[in-house]
Amino acid sequence: MPLDIVIGTQWGDEGKGRVVDLLAGSADFVARYNGGDNAGHTVTVGDRIFKLHLVPSGILHPHSVAVIGNGLVVNPAVLLEELETLNNAGVDVSPDRLRLSYAAHLITPAHLALDRAQELARGKSNIGTTLRGIGPAYVSKASRQGLRMEAMLDVDTFADAIRAHIEDANRMLTGIFHVEPLDARAVANQFVDYARRLTPYIADVAAVLSDALAAGRRVLAEGAQGTLLDLDHGTYPFVTSSSPVAGGALIGLGLGIGFVERVIGVTKAFQTRVGSGPFPTELDGETALHLRGSGSQPWDEYGTTTGRPRRVGWLDLVLLRYAVRVNGLTELVVSKLDILSGLDPLFVCSAYRMDGKTIPDLPFGPGNLARFEPVYTQLPGWREDIQSARRWEDLPAAARSYILTIEEQCGVPVRLISVGPERDQIVVID
Ligand code: IMP
Numbered sequence: 001m002p003l004d005i006v007i008g009t010q011w012g013d014e015g016k017g018r019v020v021d022l023l024a025g026s027a028d029f030v031a032r033y034n035g036g037d038n039a040g041h042t043v044t045v046g047d048r049i050f051k052l053h054l055v056p057s058g059i060l061h062p063h064s065v066a067v068i069g070n071g072l073v074v075n076p077a078v079l080l081e082e083l084e085t086l087n088n089a090g091v092d093v094s095p096d097r098l099r100l101s102y103a104a105h106l107i108t109p110a111h112l113a114l115d116r117a118q119e120l121a122r123g124k125s126n127i128g129t130t131l132r133g134i135g136p137a138y139v140s141k142a143s144r145q146g147l148r149m150e151a152m153l154d155v156d157t158f159a160d161a162i163r164a165h166i167e168d169a170n171r172m173l174t175g176i177f178h179v180e181p182l183d184a185r186a187v188a189n190q191f192v193d194y195a196r197r198l199t200p201y202i203a204d205v206a207a208v209l210s211d212a213l214a215a216g217r218r219v220l221a222e223g224a225q226g227t228l229l230d231l232d233h234g235t236y237p238f239v240t241s242s243s244p245v246a247g248g249a250l251i252g253l254g255l256g257i258g259f260v261e262r263v264i265g266v267t268k269a270f271q272t273r274v275g276s277g278p279f280p281t282e283l284d285g286e287t288a289l290h291l292r293g294s295g296s297q298p299w300d301e302y303g304t305t306t307g308r309p310r311r312v313g314w315l316d317l318v319l320l321r322y323a324v325r326v327n328g329l330t331e332l333v334v335s336k337l338d339i340l341s342g343l344d345p346l347f348v349c350s351a352y353r354m355d356g357k358t359i360p361d362l363p364f365g366p367g368n369l370a371r372f373e374p375v376y377t378q379l380p381g382w383r384e385d386i387q388s389a390r391r392w393e394d395l396p397a398a399a400r401s402y403i404l405t406i407e408e409q410c411g412v413p414v415r416l417i418s419v420g421p422e423r424d425q426i427v428v429i430d
Contacts, residue, residue: 002218003259005249006266008226009323011235011273012244013303013310014266015335015418017041020222021057022416022426023264027220029209030058031067033252034242036107036137037078038130039224040304044423048089049298053305055082056222059097067205070103071242071252073137074149075112076194100198101205102150103254108162108191109182110169111136117177127238128275130305138241140165149202152195162188206254213259221249227265227323228366236367238277246327265329265412267320269337269402272310274303278369281313281349288312290343299336299421314376316349317409322362324410333416334406337386337399338425344381346402349374350409379405387420392429 004023008014021043024030032039037053043060044050050060054074059066068074083093111133118136119126129135140146147165151158166184173179209219225244228234233245243251246263250256270291273279283291291312293300301310323329340346351360352372362369382398389395395403395417403414417427 002216002261003213003221003249003255004218004262004264005221005223005246005260006264007223007246007323007327007329008244009265009267009320009327009329009332010226010271011228011275011277012039012225013272013274013301014226014268015333016223016266017043017057018335018418018423019264019266019333019416020220021060021423023220024058024061024064026218027058027061027064028217029065029067029212029219030056030061030222031069031205031209031219031253032056032222032224033069033071033249034244035224035240036073036132036134037075038132038134038240038305042298042304050086050089051304052082054079055086055098058220058222059086059091059093062092065096066098067209067253068098068100068104069205069253070101071248072101072104073107073111073134073141073242074100074104075107075133076191076198080194080197095200098201099203099205099208100149100201101254102148102153102202104149105137105141105146106149106151106191107133107137108147108165108169109187110166110173111140113173113179113182114169114177117173117179121177126276128277132305135241149198152191152199153202155192155195158195159188159192162191209253209255213255219259221253223249227326228319230326233326233365235277235369238275246329263328263330264333264415265323265327265331266333266335267315267323267406268335269340270315271313271319272301274306274308274310278366279311279313280352280369280372280374281316282311283313287343291339293339297421314347314349314374315406316374317406318349318352318361319366320406321410322366324412329412331413331415332406332410333418334403334414335418337402337417338419340381340399340402341386342381342383344383346379346381347376348379348402348405348409350377351375377405387425389419389427392427395427
């Protein structure tokens with residue numbers, strides 16, 4: 001059963017890319033299963049830094065194949081740009097290194113224009129989307145009007161389908177949102193060019209992966225965003241339009257349930273969020289500045305895709321327990337523990353209070369989070385810089401007790417802790 005799934009347990013940006021990068025070394029396939037170029041991770045190889053939004057980071061490991069599953073929505077312009085950047089950097093991006101599901105859906109300029117127009121129309125109650133056309137592309141898919149990758153295999157009918165799709169969207173753009181229409185013919189021409197370049201990558205990904213798994217090869221499923229942004233299980237309506245949770249990996253790759261081995265949840269040592277929506281443990285002032293950083297470093301809390309400063313707060317163990325349950329996590333990875341150095345005391349939210357009652361877990365999932373007040377447990381902080389720690393024993397007692405509190409309250413072991421931005425700045429726990 002060699003399918004491992006890496007999942008964000010929070011609102012995205014947990015540091016999943018780092019964990020995937022670490023595990024990709026022993027994986028034959030690294031597969032994305034949800035979302036699109038709303039995701040973003042920075043991978044450092046030697047002295048080169050790659051910012052990838054769509055292509056799984058497995059492409060950077062010469063022996064593994066990168067896979068884009070049917071659960072994704074793909075902007076072909078972004079995909080081709082990333083492939084070109086990688087190619088220019090000497091990375092092999094030939095079709096046998098990247099497989100694109102025939103059933104993944106396309107993001108078009110109409111989806112981008114609709115995302116923007118809808119966010120503007122929402123005014124103050126906007127979702128704070130990444131404006132990458134994600135929601136509208138999944139709407140096309142669910143309303144059975146989407147364009148799948150396989151449509152590109154016949155360029156003549158594809159050009160007609162794109163034109164009809166843009167003309168359809170133009171009626172909404174002009175009629176409802178009063179914005180300029182798109183040039184349907186120009187978009188169709190552009191997409192025919194994309195089709196010519198992407199056709200060699202299109203494959204029956206579900207069959208490729210199932211056969212590989214049955215033959216004992218290892219597949220690493222890489223979730224984008226996080227549990228609390230899941231369309232069904234997140235802080236609805238302030239969510240993305242796909243399924244980042246573990247179940248999404250099976251649907252988004254077309255795999256049977258029996259292959260799953262490890263379900264690895266990644267959590268930051270504190271909480272962050274970009275975009276709107278409830279956040280019970282949110283902080284401002286000095287502590288927030290400490291957690292967020294000034295923005296001068298790539299690992300400071302500013303969005304990789306949007307550049308927006310992230311909202312920050314204390315670690316919420318009620319939500320982490322929820323993520324353990326919804327995903328069936330077998331283990332946890334805690335990232336950015338080093339950022340807590342110098343904060344004393346520390347707090348974690350271990351229950352919520354509502355109508356005078358203290359409750360340990362969410363009664364109806366996280367949709368109504370705004371109604372709850374966090375109940376904090378105070379923990380001792382530490383002053384030491386822990387970036388050079390590599391073993392459990394190297395961590396100060398207070399840092400160890402912080403990790404043990406997470407394990408005790410969530411009921412799953414912490415296997416890995418990241419203590420700095422470099423690849424080797426990790427503590428592996430046996
Ligand atoms: P969308 O996915 O662009 O529709 O955005 C919906 C919500 O998900 C917004 O609050 C975004 O900020 C958030 N979001 C989407 N992708 C990411 C991500 O990769 N990291 C963190 N937040 C994300």
